[in-house]
Amino acid sequence: MYQKLIYRNDLRSLASQVEEKAKAVFSDIAKVVENNQAKVLAAFREAQVSDYHFASSTGYGHNDRGRDVIEHIYARVFEGEAALVRPHIVSGTHAIALVLFGVLRPGDELLYITGAPYDTLEEVIGIREEGRYGSLAEWGVTYDYVPLKDDRVDFETVAKKIKPSTKLIGIQRSSGYAWRPSYSIKEIEEMIAFIKKIKPELIVFVDNCYGEFTEEREPTAVGADLIVGSLIKNPGGGLAHSGGYIVGKADLVAQAACRLTAPGIGAEQGAMLGMNRHILQGFFLAPHVVGEALKGAVFAALLFEKLGLETLPKWNAKRTDIIQAFRLGTKERLISFCQSIQAASPVDSHVRPEPWAMPGYADPVIMAAGTFVQGASLELSADGPLREPYIGFLQGGLTYEHAKLAILLAVQTMMEKQLL
Numbered sequence: 182m183y184q185k186l187i188y189r190n191d192l193r194s195l196a197s198q199v200e201e202k203a204k205a206v207f208s209d210i211a212k213v214v215e216n217n218q219a220k221v222l223a224a225f226r227e228a229q230v231s232d233y234h235f236a237s238s239t240g241y242g243h244n245d246r247g248r249d250v251i252e253h254i255y256a257r258v259f260e261g262e263a264a265l266v267r268p269h270i271v272s273g274t275h276a277i278a279l280v281l282f283g284v285l286r287p288g289d290e291l292l293y294i295t296g297a298p299y300d301t302l303e304e305v306i307g308i309r310e311e312g313r314y315g316s317l318a319e320w321g322v323t324y325d326y327v328p329l330k331d332d333r334v335d336f337e338t339v340a341k342k343i344k345p346s347t348k349l350i351g352i353q354r355s356s357g358y359a360w361r362p363s364y365s366i367k368e369i370e371e372m373i374a375f376i377k378k379i380k381p382e383l384i385v386f387v388d389n390c391y392g393e394f395t396e397e398r399e400p401t402a403v404g405a406d407l408i409v410g411s412l413i414k415n416p417g418g419g420l421a422h423s424g425g426y427i428v429g430k431a432d433l434v435a436q437a438a439c440r441l442t443a444p445g446i447g448a449e450q451g452a453m454l455g456m457n458r459h460i461l462q463g464f465f466l467a468p469h470v471v472g473e474a475l476k477g478a479v480f481a482a483l484l485f486e487k488l489g490l491e492t493l494p495k496w497n498a499k500r501t502d503i504i505q506a507f508r509l510g511t512k513e514r515l516i517s518f519c520q521s522i523q524a525a526s527p528v529d530s531h532v533r534p535e536p537w538a539m540p541g542y543a544d545p546v547i548m549a550a551g552t553f554v555q556g557a558s559l560e561l562s563a564d565g566p567l568r569e570p571y572i573g574f575l576q577g578g579l580t581y582e583h584a585k586l587a588i589l590l591a592v593q594t595m596m597e598k599q600l601l
């Protein structure tokens with residue numbers, strides 16, 4: 182069946198060469214997976230996870246023991262004092278917004294030091310006109326950012342932009358829809374040390390989306406006060422149906438919790454609606470699934486490099502997230518690539534994605550996600566904003582084998598259409 186699907190002999194032989202060459206990188210990934218799996222297992226044992234933790238709660242969700250255990254495990258594994266892990270957090274953007282609105286007060290300033298933040302945050306912050314209802318700007322919270330300098334944090338400018346009103350520093354670990362490297366834990370450690378040296382009371386939060394389990398530590402282990410992410414990305418392990426997490430200093434997590442629910446309620450309410458088993462089992466699987474996704478990204482990078490496309494990161498670069506970007510150069514290629522990934526998906530393989538004005542994004546975006554959990558991007562997905570130079574982003578893959586097949590099918594289709 183493999184030969185029937187990937188019928189081009191030249192492409193199959195190229196795939197074999199890629200896998201042969203990538204062996205050493207795959208074995209490095211296996212080591213990270215092993216260590217993270219050990220960390221997760223240790224936390225499950227310590228928390229004495231049991232069948233009754235999977236029971237569903239209703240109403241206010243008081244005494245949801247499973248919820249407490251989930252939050253204990255997240256805090257342990259991600260090395261924070263406390264965690265808020267809820268299916269009621271609708272997305273990564275929502276989780277970040279909870280931190281921003283939870284921590285900042287009128288007159289405070291948010292300073293992003295890793296360039297402009299992820300597209301969807303523009304409306305949260307109030308940079309773009311259209312999303313201003315309830316934005317930080319409307320509440321009198323100001324914002325500034327430090328453009329990158331040669332893809333790196335411009336420390337000199339960061340130091341200049343820290344003012345008395347600066348309260349929260351934003352660091353985005355993953356590149357998002359930008360052609361820049363993602364920042365490793367070691368680099369984030371340097372950023373945080375720099376900030377704390379200037380003004381120790383500054384609060385540093387890291388948008389950790391797509392980064393979880395790609396390295397052996399998370400930013401909280403190197404001084405981040407808060408980290409934030411989405412459960413339909415890495416830590417959900419492909420099983421969480423929805424949700425987000427916030428991990429870090431207990432008082433700051435509590436402030437975000439008061440935003441999610443209400444002051445006085447905080448993290449104490451919130452029926453988990455039957456999600457506990459999925460969230461726990463997903464977190465248990467996450468180190469392995471992230472490893473599968475990483476191997477898929479490495480395979481794609483080396484294959485594309487052999488086909489003459491520019492890739493970021495390079496196939497053998499040290500990775501700190503699951504995203505693989507490649508410069509496709511034309512709109513036709515980007516659309517064809519995403520449509521092919523969709524066609525090679527286990528769900529909705531028969532539908533064809535088209536570019537659309539997705540809420541929160543400034544340019545039309547094409548998104549392929551034939552996923553079991555809608556829009557989940559730890560499952561194999563491909564996307565890209567329709568703007569020059571037509572960069573495609575590929576991420577996820579519940580199994581390496583699926584990622585490999587889908588990437589080969591997409592390349593085969595482009596070859597047949599003379600797009601490659």
Ligand SMILES: *Cc1c(COP(=O)(O)O)cnc(C)c1O
Pocket residue numbers: 272273274275299301353355356357388390391411
């Ligand atoms: C995915 C992502 C987000 C949040 O996106 P949602 O679609 O709202 O979950 C934020 N920052 C980065 C870097 C991301 O990759």
